[in-house]
Amino acid sequence: MATDTKTDKASKPSKIEVLKEASQQLRGTIAEELAASEDHFTGDALQLLKFHGSYQQDNRDERGQKNEDGSRKGKSYSCMVRTRIPGGKVTAAQFLAELDLCEKYGNGTVRVTTRQGFQLHGVLKDNIKETIRAINDSQLTTFCACGDVERNVMCCPAPHKHSPVHDQMQALCDAIAEHLKPKTTSYYDIWLTDEAGEKTNATAQFQPVEEPIYGKTYLPRKFKTCVTLPEDNCVDIHSNDLGFLAIVEGDEIVGYNVLVGGGMGATPSAKKTFPYLAKPMAFVTPEQAVDVAEAVVKVQRDFGNRSDRKIARLKYLIADWGVEKFKTKVEEYYGQALPDPRPVVVTDVDDHLGWHEQGDGKWFVGINVPSGRIQDLEEARYKTGLRTILEKYGMETRLTALQSVLLCDIEPKDRDDITAILVAHGITAAEEMTPFRRLAIACPAWPTCGLAITESERALPSLIEEFEAELARQDLTDERISLHMTGCPNGCARPYTPDIGLVGKAAGEKYTLYLGGNAEGTRLAFIYEDMVPSTEIVPKLSPLFALFKEQRNAGESFGDFCDRLGQEELAAVAAT
Structure with a gap:
C-alpha cells in the first residue's frame, strides 16, 4: 500500500501550491471578485475561497433545463458556507443566528456536518459577505472550515x-x-471590513x-x-x-x-x-x-x-x-x-441520543436530525421545533459527528414541556427509533455537490425504510448496524468503516457496496460488490442478514460477522 x-x-509543485504561495496569504483576487458584477467566482478565487469557509456550487437539478424561449439555462450558482465550531459547542444565540441566516440568505435549511459544524447552502455571491459577517457577529467563524x-x-x-x-x-x-x-489577516481584511471598504486586501496595503x-x-x-x-x-x-x-x-x-x-x-x-x-x-x-x-x-x-x-x-x-x-x-x-x-x-x-442526566442535576437530550438537515417537512418540522425550544429556554447546544443535535443544561422541571414541543413538531424521540436509523448518515451529494455521482442524502430516507422493513421481517430490528452513504468516493460521511458502506460509483444510481466495518470505526470494510443499483441494495443483503441470524457467534455484530466470513464466502451464500 x-x-x-x-x-x-x-x-x-501543483498549480494549487503555486497559487497559495502567490496569494498574499490567502487573499488572491477574492476581494476584487466580490466587487465585480458577475454572479459567480472564477479562476484562482474559487480555490482560495475554500480557506475562508466556502465552496462555490451550482444547482445540478437545473443543469440543462430550458428557459421560456427554448434556450438552455446557464448554471445556477450559489455558495456553501461552512461554520467552524470546535467540538460542536454552540450557544442558543449562535444556533438561532444560523437559522435566521438560512432563511435570509440560504435555501431555508441549515445542515449539521459530519465534523460538528454548520453548513448553509444556496447563498448567492451577492450575499456571501453579509452571511460571513453575520456568522462572525455571533462569535463563530467560517475561517479555515475548508482548505489546506x-x-x-x-x-x-x-x-x-x-x-x-x-x-x-x-x-x-x-x-x-x-x-x-x-495567523493571516486576510479573513478580516476581506470579510469583516466596513461597507465603505476603508480596509481592503489591496496589494498596496498588504502587510x-x-x-x-x-x-x-x-x-x-x-x-x-x-x-x-x-x-x-x-x-x-x-x-x-x-x-x-x-x-x-x-x-x-x-x-x-x-x-x-x-x-x-x-x-x-x-x-x-x-x-x-x-x-x-x-x-x-x-x-x-x-x-x-x-x-x-x-x-x-x-x-x-x-x-x-x-x-x-x-x-x-x-x-x-x-x-x-x-x-x-x-x-x-x-x-x-x-x-x-x-x-x-x-x-x-x-450516539448520545435520547435523555441523559448530565451529572449536575440537569439533563441533556440528543435529537436525531436525518442527514443533519434542519428543515421543516410535512411530517417533521425540525427547524421550527428547535427554534421554539431555543427561543424559550436558551440552552447551550452541541453538534455530533452523526449529524445530531444535543440540547444541554435542561432543568428537570422542563423535560415534559420540551418533550411535548418535540412531539408537536413531529420530531421522533430517539427511544422510538431503530438502532439502524439512529446510526445512519449521508453526505449532501445531489444537487449541490459538484463531485456527486449519485444521490445520497435525498436517497437515504427511503433506503432506511427498506432496511427497517427487511430487518423487521428477519427479527433483527434491535441489532446495532451502522450505514454510511456517500454520493462519491471522497468519503465525507466516512463510508469505509461502518457495518455497511454505500459509495456512489456511476450514473443510474449505482453504488459500491462495502461490508465488514463496524459502528466503532476501528476496521476498514471490504468491497462486497461493485455497481449495485439502488433498487438492489437491500435484496442483495437480505440473504446475508438471514445467514447472520443463523450463524453469528455470541455477541457478534453484523460487521464482525461479515469480516469473519469474508467477501468470497458471503458471495457464495448469496448465489445459492
Missing part, C-alpha cells in the same frame, strides 16, 4: 459533568483549534504576517484532528489525520495515545489512493498534546506531497514511511523522545 508521497526537489489547513477540530460533545474528563477533552480541542489557526506553523504555502492538503475516549469513539478517531485518545485513571486524563494518518477519501481510477485508518504513534501527557500536534502538522507541511494532490494527505506519508520513521521525525520537530502508545484501544461508541 506504500506510495511515493514526498515531493522530490525536481518535482513541479487544520479544519474543524472534533471532540466528544457530551456535556457530562460527573467527572472532569469531558471538560478536559473539550479544553484540549479548543486549545488545538486556536493554536493551529493560521504579511509571520506564519510560524504554516509557512508560505500552508499544508499540502486538508488536515483533520479529533479528541475522544476509548469507550466512546463518537468522532471516529481512526478517520482523522491526527487523533488524541484519552487515557483516564480515576476521574482524570493522565495523557493521550496519539494516532496519525487516518483519511477516508479515494479515487477508484487511481490505485495509488485508498482509505486508511490512523495508527497509534506515541503517548503524550496533557501538557505535551498541543506542542506534539504542532510537530505532527509541521512534518506533514515539510514532507507531504506538493506535486500530486491525490496523494498529499498525511495518510500517504504514513503509508510510505511507516509509523516509526514518522515518529522519529515528529520527535525531532518536537525536541524530545516520546514514549510508545499505551495498550488502550477503542472499544465502543455512543
Whole structure:
C-alpha cells in the first residue's frame, strides 16, 4: 500500500501550491471578485475561497433545463458556507443566528456536518459577505472550515459533568483549534471590513504576517484532528489525520495515545489512493498534546506531497514511511523522545441520543436530525421545533459527528414541556427509533455537490425504510448496524468503516457496496460488490442478514460477522 508521497526537489509543485504561495496569504483576487458584477467566482478565487469557509456550487437539478424561449439555462450558482465550531459547542444565540441566516440568505435549511459544524447552502455571491459577517457577529467563524489547513477540530460533545474528563477533552480541542489557526489577516481584511471598504486586501496595503506553523504555502492538503475516549469513539478517531485518545485513571486524563494518518477519501481510477485508518504513534501527557500536534502538522507541511494532490494527505506519508520513521521525525520537530502508545484501544461508541442526566442535576437530550438537515417537512418540522425550544429556554447546544443535535443544561422541571414541543413538531424521540436509523448518515451529494455521482442524502430516507422493513421481517430490528452513504468516493460521511458502506460509483444510481466495518470505526470494510443499483441494495443483503441470524457467534455484530466470513464466502451464500 506504500506510495511515493514526498515531493522530490525536481518535482513541479501543483498549480494549487503555486497559487497559495502567490496569494498574499490567502487573499488572491477574492476581494476584487466580490466587487465585480458577475454572479459567480472564477479562476484562482474559487480555490482560495475554500480557506475562508466556502465552496462555490451550482444547482445540478437545473443543469440543462430550458428557459421560456427554448434556450438552455446557464448554471445556477450559489455558495456553501461552512461554520467552524470546535467540538460542536454552540450557544442558543449562535444556533438561532444560523437559522435566521438560512432563511435570509440560504435555501431555508441549515445542515449539521459530519465534523460538528454548520453548513448553509444556496447563498448567492451577492450575499456571501453579509452571511460571513453575520456568522462572525455571533462569535463563530467560517475561517479555515475548508482548505489546506487544520479544519474543524472534533471532540466528544457530551456535556457530562460527573467527572472532569469531558471538560478536559473539550479544553484540549479548543486549545488545538486556536493554536493551529493560521495567523493571516486576510479573513478580516476581506470579510469583516466596513461597507465603505476603508480596509481592503489591496496589494498596496498588504502587510504579511509571520506564519510560524504554516509557512508560505500552508499544508499540502486538508488536515483533520479529533479528541475522544476509548469507550466512546463518537468522532471516529481512526478517520482523522491526527487523533488524541484519552487515557483516564480515576476521574482524570493522565495523557493521550496519539494516532496519525487516518483519511477516508479515494479515487477508484487511481490505485495509488485508498482509505486508511490512523495508527497509534506515541503517548503524550496533557501538557505535551498541543506542542506534539504542532510537530505532527509541521512534518506533514515539510514532507507531504506538493506535486500530486491525490496523494498529499498525511495518510500517504504514513503509508510510505511507516509509523516509526514518522515518529522519529515528529520527535525531532518536537525536541524530545516520546514514549510508545499505551495498550488502550477503542472499544465502543455512543450516539448520545435520547435523555441523559448530565451529572449536575440537569439533563441533556440528543435529537436525531436525518442527514443533519434542519428543515421543516410535512411530517417533521425540525427547524421550527428547535427554534421554539431555543427561543424559550436558551440552552447551550452541541453538534455530533452523526449529524445530531444535543440540547444541554435542561432543568428537570422542563423535560415534559420540551418533550411535548418535540412531539408537536413531529420530531421522533430517539427511544422510538431503530438502532439502524439512529446510526445512519449521508453526505449532501445531489444537487449541490459538484463531485456527486449519485444521490445520497435525498436517497437515504427511503433506503432506511427498506432496511427497517427487511430487518423487521428477519427479527433483527434491535441489532446495532451502522450505514454510511456517500454520493462519491471522497468519503465525507466516512463510508469505509461502518457495518455497511454505500459509495456512489456511476450514473443510474449505482453504488459500491462495502461490508465488514463496524459502528466503532476501528476496521476498514471490504468491497462486497461493485455497481449495485439502488433498487438492489437491500435484496442483495437480505440473504446475508438471514445467514447472520443463523450463524453469528455470541455477541457478534453484523460487521464482525461479515469480516469473519469474508467477501468470497458471503458471495457464495448469496448465489445459492
